[in-house]
Amino acid sequence: MRVLAIETSCDETAIALLSVTGGGAEGRAASRPPRIEVRESLVTSQIPIHREFGGVVPNLAKREHLRNLPLLYARLAQRLRAKGSRLAFDMITVTVGPGLEPALWTGINFAEALAARTGTPLVGANHLEGHLYSVLLPSPGAARATRAAAGGAKARKTAARRGGTPPQIAFPAIALIVSGGHTTLLRMDSLVDWKLLGETRDDAAGEAFDKAARLIGLPYPGGPEIERLARTGDPHMAEFPRPMIHEKNYDFSFSGLKTAVLYYVRDNPSAVATDAGRAGLAASFQAAAIDVLVTKTVRAARECGARAVVLCGGVASNKALRAALARGVRKAMGRECAFLVPSSSYNLDNAAMIGLAGYMAHLRGAHYPLRADGSLEV
Numbered sequence: 467m468r469v470l471a472i473e474t475s476c477d478e479t480a481i482a483l484l485s486v487t488g489g490g491a492e493g494r495a496a497s498r499p500p501r502i503e504v505r506e507s508l509v510t511s512q513i514p515i516h517r518e519f520g521g522v523v524p525n526l527a528k529r530e531h532l533r534n535l536p537l538l539y540a541r542l543a544q545r546l547r548a549k550g551s552r553l554a555f556d557m558i559t560v561t562v563g564p565g566l567e568p569a570l571w572t573g574i575n576f577a578e579a580l581a582a583r584t585g586t587p588l589v590g591a592n593h594l595e596g597h598l599y600s601v602l603l604p605s606p607g608a609a610r611a612t613r614a615a616a617g618g619a620k621a622r623k624t625a626a627r628r629g630g631t632p633p634q635i636a637f638p639a640i641a642l643i644v645s646g647g648h649t650t651l652l653r654m655d656s657l658v659d660w661k662l663l664g665e666t667r668d669d670a671a672g673e674a675f676d677k678a679a680r681l682i683g684l685p686y687p688g689g690p691e692i693e694r695l696a697r698t699g700d701p702h703m704a705e706f707p708r709p710m711i712h713e714k715n716y717d718f719s720f721s722g723l724k725t726a727v728l729y730y731v732r733d734n735p736s737a738v739a740t741d742a743g744r745a746g747l748a749a750s751f752q753a754a755a756i757d758v759l760v761t762k763t764v765r766a767a768r769e770c771g772a773r774a775v776v777l778c779g780g781v782a783s784n785k786a787l788r789a790a791l792a793r794g795v796r797k798a799m800g801r802e803c804a805f806l807v808p809s810s811s812y813n814l815d816n817a818a819m820i821g822l823a824g825y826m827a828h829l830r831g832a833h834y835p836l837r838a839d840g841s842l843e844v
């Protein structure tokens with residue numbers, strides 16, 4: 467099935483075309499991922515526009531999505547033409563939430579008009595499910611690698627490593643979704659069957675990175691800036707709290723950590739005046755945030771006997787978090803438990819993940835109303 471996907475939940479306008487086949491929603495089949503080829507995945511980021519405001523401005527995001535959507539759609543058609551192909555699809559899927567409602571509506575309205583014009587079925591998709599399934603997306607170039615691999619066993623192995631074969635998630639699995647709006651821990655019993663274990667009670671992990679960055683004087687979005695500075699900083703410069711780390715639940719809280727950064731900067735103004743001070747603050751903040759995320763996720767994996775741990779969402783781009791969680795899982799669970807992260811192209815918001823989420827929702831018969839729902843849950 468050819469799936470056209472549209473994503474406009476925050477500050478990225480994205481369109482993708484996927485070929486997806488197989489997978490299943492019943493019994494054992496639900497453990498088998500579908501075969502996926504990402505034909506095109508186009509993303510336009512609005513970060514430079516929102517940067518001067520220190521965060522995303524919903525009405526500016528809406529204006530930019532309205533401008534970008536027809537341009538991206540035309541570019542998609544053009545890219546396919548250049549490959550001797552044409553833009554055709556059997557299903558359209560669009561993010562209906564969670565996210566900024568004025569931004570979500572632009573995608574929904576565009577998708578509805580396109581569905582009416584082309585007579586194509588339209589399916590709503592959940593952005594968080596998109597992040598969850600993004601781990602199954604083959605890395606760009608995988609299709610080429612798979613075709614090239616038709617020749618021999620060695621080449622086939624190489625292709626699989628590059629992502630030509632979607633990873634099999636062994637169940638039960640624990641998934642940590644960490645993005646700008648969410649910190650969500652799930653137990654997955656199949657690809658279409660999961661239970662919420664815990665979530666943040668206040669700020670999301672990405673939001674905490676963004677707010678701490680602002681306090682340190684770094685531009686939006688703060689996550690990548692903190693990660694970059696933290697590489698050279700002393701993580702023990704400030705001993706920040708690890709909120710809720712020992713509580714016997716799977717919830718998170720990051721607002722106390724952000725407040726601790728605020729007080730530190732207020733009481734030690736010289737710290738943000740030097741490169742070493744800013745780097746130390748970034749490293750100390752990042753160490754505290756990672757400590758909490760890793761400790762709680764590893765505990766969940768241990769308690770449910772997980773055979774896989776999945777890390778996804780924008781904050782999953784953070785290499786220090788990836789490395790610490792991989793180490794934590796290996797130490798607690800041994801090699802029997804796989805650690806999976808999306809290909810680096812699909813950590814941040816994109817439409818390829820929405821194409822897959824829409825396809826999976828369609829398979830399992832979930833129907834999301836075609837209405838923006840800012841606080842839609844998994």
Ligand code: KG4
Nearest residue numbers: 645646647672687689690780781784814815
């Ligand atoms: O998933 P995403 O692209 O959008 C939402 O669904 O929210 O995530 C964006 C968030 C932002 O808060 C951003 O600062 C954070 O992901 N982020 C990072 C990194 N790259 C992006 N956080 C920590 N380290 C990074 N390298």
Ligand code: ZN
Nearest residue numbers: 645780814815
């Ligand atoms: Zn996202």
